[in-house]
Amino acid sequence: MLTVVLECQDQESELAQTLSVLVAGAVEGLVSDVIVLDHGSHDGTSRVADAAGCRFHSQWDIKDIVRSARGEWLLFVEPGARPQAGWIDEIAEYMALNKAPARFTASRGYRRPFFQRVARTRPPLELGLLMPKNQALATVKSGMRLADFVRGQKPRKLASELIPSWVTRAR
Secondary structure (H helix, E strand, O other): OEEEEEEEOOOHHHHHHHHHHHHHHHHOOOEEEEEEEEOOOOOOHHHHHHHOOOEEEOOOOHHHHHHHOOOOEEEEEOOOOEEOOOHHHHHHHHHHHOOOOEEEEEOOOOOOOHHHHHHOOOOOOOOOEEEEHHHHHHHOOOOOOHHHHHHOOOOEEEEEEEEOHHHHHHO
16 A cells, blocks of 8 residues: 655645545545645645645654654655556556665656756656655654655656646746
8 A cells, every 4th residue: 555645845746646646545445645835825735735645744843753654665746747547557566576776757748948957956856756665764763854765765666657836836
């Protein structure tokens, strides 16, 4: 089973888009719970999380969040990111056969502008991070932000593509 963790601030519509894609994973029995970590949103982020049945935290310690995750694997993604077709089967198979962290492949249909690709200025969670809960617990430190936690990982690449959150913001 998989716990999805999203960190956001004033990203109501982006959160709704990501959660709508995750519903299929819940229906298939892959996604056991979703945790939304909020940084003081002033929009309807908390209402969207509540309506979708997510656990919503406005104050937290990342180590406690990881410890409380129901799934044996964790998927960290940005609000607005959307896994593409086939992600459920691939992640289920990957979790059954591997113990190493992994990331999605960048969507071929939504590429960053040339200079951003050359400069490699990709945000740490742009392609998500899938990892076993026990590895996350061994790595995470109290007070850490998700972006800091993700930077130290050396993940494998999944074949499944992810439309990154910046595409949602650009529209």
